Amino acid sequence: MAQRKTSPLPGFRLTLGYTLLYLSLIVLLPLAATFLKTATLTWDQFWTTVTAPRVLASYRLTFGTSLLAAMVNLVFGLLVAWVLVRYNFFGKKIVDALVDLPFALPTAVAGIALTAIYAPNGWLGKPLAALGIKAAFTPLGIFIALTFIGLPFVVRTVQPVLEDLDAEVEEAAASLGATRFQTFRYVIIPMLLPSLLTGFSLSFARALGEYGSVVFIAGNQPMKTEITALLIITKLDQYNYAEATAIAVVMLVFSFVMLLTVNLLQWWGSRFQQPH
Amino acid sequence: MSVEVRNITKTFGAFTALNNVSLNVESGELIALLGPSGSGKTTLLRIIAGLEFADPGTAQVLFHGEDVTNLPASQRRAGFAFQHYALFRHLTVFENIAFGLRVRPRATRPSEESIRQRVTELLKLIQLDPLANRFPSQLSGGQRQRVALARALAVEPKVLLLDEPFGALDAKVRKQLRRWLRKLHDDIHITSIFVTHDQEEALEVADRVVVMNEGGIVQIGPPHEVYDRPANAFVFNFLGNVNLFQGRMDDGLMKIGDTELHVAENLGTSVSDATVYFRPHDVKVSTEPVGQESIAALIRHINLAGPVVRIDLERADTGSRFEVELNREQWQGIDRRVGDRVFVDLQRVRVFPTDPKAPVEDFSI
Amino acid sequence: MERPGGHRRPTAEPPWVRRLLIGVALVFLAIFLWVPLAAVFAQAFAKGAKAYFDSFNDPVTFAAVKLTLIAAGIAVPLNLVFGVAAAWAISKFNFPGKSLLITLIDLPFSVSPVIAGLIYVLLFGAQGLLGPWLIDHDIRIIFAVPGIVLATTFVTFPFVARELIPLMQAQGRSEEEAALSLGASGWQTFWRVTVPNIKWGLLYGIILCNARAMGEFGAVSVVSGHIRGETNTIPLHIEILYSENVVAAFAVATLLTLLALVTLCLKTWVEWRAAAESQTAEAE
Numbered sequence: 067m068a069q070r071k072t073s074p075l076p077g078f079r080l081t082l083g084y085t086l087l088y089l090s091l092i093v094l095l096p097l098a099a100t101f102l103k104t105a106t107l108t109w110d111q112f113w114t115t116v117t118a119p120r121v122l123a124s125y126r127l128t129f130g131t132s133l134l135a136a137m138v139n140l141v142f143g144l145l146v147a148w149v150l151v152r153y154n155f156f157g158k159k160i161v162d163a164l165v166d167l168p169f170a171l172p173t174a175v176a177g178i179a180l181t182a183i184y185a186p187n188g189w190l191g192k193p194l195a196a197l198g199i200k201a202a203f204t205p206l207g208i209f210i211a212l213t214f215i216g217l218p219f220v221v222r223t224v225q226p227v228l229e230d231l232d233a234e235v236e237e238a239a240a241s242l243g244a245t246r247f248q249t250f251r252y253v254i255i256p257m258l259l260p261s262l263l264t265g266f267s268l269s270f271a272r273a274l275g276e277y278g279s280v281v282f283i284a285g286n287q288p289m290k291t292e293i294t295a296l297l298i299i300t301k302l303d304q305y306n307y308a309e310a311t312a313i314a315v316v317m318l319v320f321s322f323v324m325l326l327t328v329n330l331l332q333w334w335g336s337r338f339q340q341p342h
Numbered sequence: 343m344s345v346e347v348r349n350i351t352k353t354f355g356a357f358t359a360l361n362n363v364s365l366n367v368e369s370g371e372l373i374a375l376l377g378p379s380g381s382g383k384t385t386l387l388r389i390i391a392g393l394e395f396a397d398p399g400t401a402q403v404l405f406h407g408e409d410v411t412n413l414p415a416s417q418r419r420a421g422f423a424f425q426h427y428a429l430f431r432h433l434t435v436f437e438n439i440a441f442g443l444r445v446r447p448r449a450t451r452p453s454e455e456s457i458r459q460r461v462t463e464l465l466k467l468i469q470l471d472p473l474a475n476r477f478p479s480q481l482s483g484g485q486r487q488r489v490a491l492a493r494a495l496a497v498e499p500k501v502l503l504l505d506e507p508f509g510a511l512d513a514k515v516r517k518q519l520r521r522w523l524r525k526l527h528d529d530i531h532i533t534s535i536f537v538t539h540d541q542e543e544a545l546e547v548a549d550r551v552v553v554m555n556e557g558g559i560v561q562i563g564p565p566h567e568v569y570d571r572p573a574n575a576f577v578f579n580f581l582g583n584v585n586l587f588q589g590r591m592d593d594g595l596m597k598i599g600d601t602e603l604h605v606a607e608n609l610g611t612s613v614s615d616a617t618v619y620f621r622p623h624d625v626k627v628s629t630e631p632v633g634q635e636s637i638a639a640l641i642r643h644i645n646l647a648g649p650v651v652r653i654d655l656e657r658a659d660t661g662s663r664f665e666v667e668l669n670r671e672q673w674q675g676i677d678r679r680v681g682d683r684v685f686v687d688l689q690r691v692r693v694f695p696t697d698p699k700a701p702v703e704d705f706s707i
Numbered sequence: 708m709e710r711p712g713g714h715r716r717p718t719a720e721p722p723w724v725r726r727l728l729i730g731v732a733l734v735f736l737a738i739f740l741w742v743p744l745a746a747v748f749a750q751a752f753a754k755g756a757k758a759y760f761d762s763f764n765d766p767v768t769f770a771a772v773k774l775t776l777i778a779a780g781i782a783v784p785l786n787l788v789f790g791v792a793a794a795w796a797i798s799k800f801n802f803p804g805k806s807l808l809i810t811l812i813d814l815p816f817s818v819s820p821v822i823a824g825l826i827y828v829l830l831f832g833a834q835g836l837l838g839p840w841l842i843d844h845d846i847r848i849i850f851a852v853p854g855i856v857l858a859t860t861f862v863t864f865p866f867v868a869r870e871l872i873p874l875m876q877a878q879g880r881s882e883e884e885a886a887l888s889l890g891a892s893g894w895q896t897f898w899r900v901t902v903p904n905i906k907w908g909l910l911y912g913i914i915l916c917n918a919r920a921m922g923e924f925g926a927v928s929v930v931s932g933h934i935r936g937e938t939n940t941i942p943l944h945i946e947i948l949y950s951e952n953v954v955a956a957f958a959v960a961t962l963l964t965l966l967a968l969v970t971l972c973l974k975t976w977v978e979w980r981a982a983a984e985s986q987t988a989e990a991e
Contacts, residue, residue, distance in 0.1 A: 084789070161733070178750075237424070242445065
């Protein structure tokens with residue numbers, strides 16, 4: 067590689083070479099193989115597979131519950147970040163540390179725990195059942211699981227931005243006559259917007275691909291409570307590799323779109339940064 | 343619009359930021375709050391703005407006689423310019439200036455047309471009309487501070503408060519901008535208070551200077567008065583370069599080393615420790631002793647760069663070091679080298695009792 | 708300090724608003740985070756301590772623990788070495804395509820774990836691209852330990868790198884350049900200058916990487932084949948137990964839950980140490 071030397075430090079070729087090799091072997095080549103495998107299907111076969119009623123139902127369920135969970139996380143993630151940054155209360159450090167629980171707790175454990183709670187005889191399932199609401203084995207259960215796993219994303223993207231927010235800017239708004247709510251609405255929210263949307267997108271993207279925490283609480287009935295990730299596994303168990311791959315490609319494309327969105331949001335967010 | 347504060351005390355935990363401070367600012371005045379960091383000047387400014395509240399008690403803040411002590415910042419109509427500008431980085435220059443008008447209650451909010459007119463006026467005033475659609479991140483420091491001022495002025499404040507307005511700018515822009523502020527104030531005559539730790543800035547711009555130290559006001563007066571007649575050693579020290587000679591005072595006679603000075607101050611008949619303060623330029627240097635009060639000194643260093651000649655001297659009797667400044671003509675009449683002996687006559691001195699707590703400024707290295 | 712008469716700083720909300728916000732946030736966190744956490748232990752001890760401890764007395768459980776340790780024991784060091792190499796190349800040098808490379812390193816985070824497993828099946832499975840060749844040479848990857856290690860490596864791929872890249876970018880390269888100018892070799896510079904500067908970020912990355920490696924479910928589930936005592940990791944073992952013996956499933960789940968809690972403690976401690984060190988550095 068004819069790389070112009072830009073630094074006196076050693077190890078550029080070694081580390082970059084290793085990075086590219088390892089990245090290719092573990093991630094890029096296997097992913098490319100997935101697309102190759104899809105190529106064994108004709109366009110018609112591919113289209114029929116990815117638009118079959120059962121598959122479409124799984125998209126609707128997955129997208130719908132993921133979107134709803136991400137929106138709930140957007141609102142409550144902001145609230146939790148706000149409370150953790152701005153207020154003091156007993157046990158705040160522990161509350162803060164536990165926000166990362168969904169990152170650290172294996173999804174299968176989260177899945178069985180949530181199922182136990184929201185099952186008709188569970189701690190929260192019972193009162194809900196008394197109200198005539200069935201949580202476990204319904205889309206509501208899927209939504210609960212997806213909210214659980216997506217929760218830290220919004221909190222952890224908004225929190226540092228909120229911490230760095232200059233108190234002077236809020237004081238400036240107040241001295242210009244803005245009420246506290248106006249300051250929040252027209253000053254704080256716009257400044258948090260890039261991080262809020264990034265957190266939302268991360269939470270949404272994670273929910274779309276989630277499997278472990280959902281599979282226990284979902285009920286997994288075709289057309290009703292079967293998410294797309296589960297459908298892929300079902301096809302695999304039937305040794306129907308081509309169809310599993312076709313559905314996976316649709317999900318992958320959407321994942322890449324989400325990844326692009328997050329990158330664009332971060333670029334957009336850095337637009338206003340003042341060089342200090 | 344006059345501003346008056348009465349009996350302001352402010353404590354942060356065990357630290358007393360302000361200790362029973364009262365101050366009167368006349369309508370249309372430009373006042374500088376001058377002091378070292380920790381003197382309480384910024385806290386006082388923030389209390390006037392309603393960004394901070396004094397300890398409860400007899401504290402009062404009055405705008406033109408009207409008690410605003412309990413009004414929140416958003417209802418005081420005190421324009422505030424922050425040290426780091428605090429511009430809204432997601433809004434353009436235009437929208438930053440318009441902010442205060444747009445957040446008014448519907449009943450008093452100006453029409454879109456009059457907002458546009460007002461902002462355009464202000465953009466002309468700060469000479470930034472071509473940059474109306476830029477974002478703050480695309481402006482220089484000086485431009486940002488002007489936008490911050492225009493934003494504060496947009497709401498037609500009763501009083502303009504500026505916290506270290508030029509503190510974050512480089513020396514050259516700072517000088518330009520403080521002349522601009524003086525001119526702006528002469529044009530619009532809004533009662534203004536600005537905080538600074540830079541004595542040169544305070545002395546150049548303000549109508550009156552309020553010198554603060556350790557949570558209290560030490561002296562108030564026009565710039566020439568505080569400079570020429572400092573109330574105490576702190577003010578003398580803070581307002582410019584100064585030399586100190588420690589000595590003993592006995593009934594109007596100040597004994598420093600081998601020399602006895604007749605001074606105007608009389609600190610009482612009893613013998614007491616005292617310190618002579620004088621500015622480096624308030625001296626006469628000659629090659630021969632002029633009289634009884636001439637102090638013999640050796641030249642240790644000569645700095646010829648710049649408009650004045652700076653000479654480091656060492657007293658022949660005590661060995662203590664001090665600095666004098668001469669203009670070039672004066673120096674040409676002397677023209678000695680390092681190591682040579684000269685004689686120094688102090689022209690204007692002030693004597694203050696030696697404060698045992700104050701750190702002695704020692705120029706001998 | 709609250710006083711009557713509007714004595715409130717302009718950056719603070721009224722006390723009732725503050726209490727309401729704290730209350731709502733805590734109720735939300737309780738329902739979605741704390742209750743599930745408590746439920747794991749409540750279910751595990753539902754039939755008493757004896758039933759709980761009996762659950763572990765099972766060779767299949769031991770096999771699952773062993774396999775999980777093997778998978779994490781291989782995946783974590785691999786991604787550690789990769790993470791350090793990638794962060795070094797990206798933070799200390801300029802080259803075209805750098806931001807694309809950073810995006811590609813993050814890629815495994817945006818791929819569903821199920822698809823992460825699937826891509827290896829498509830590559831190494833019996834019907835996969837390399838399947839026939841592997842069968843000819845009698846090498847088993849899918850439905851065997853290598854597949855589990857690969858899937859685990861994929862899903863934990865970015866953890867160390869993404870912790871280190873921003874950290875090392877922020878630190879720049881002046882300290883390394885100073886070390887080299889003083890005559891240190893490349894390795895000496897790395898071990899004596901770079902590593903001490905990044906140790907907390909490195910540790911943090913390893914902790915998160917390990918937690919995910921031991922807890923991965925979806926990806927491993929696809930490549931494992933669920934052979935009892937052979938290709939079941941702890942999470943897969945929990946899934947099987949859950950349909951047979953709920954108490955045992957939750958008992959084994961407490962192991963992973965404790966691992967998660969230890970991870971969070973370590974993470975908090977690392978953050979605390981890093982903050983304390985940067986504060987001392989600033990004070991000096």
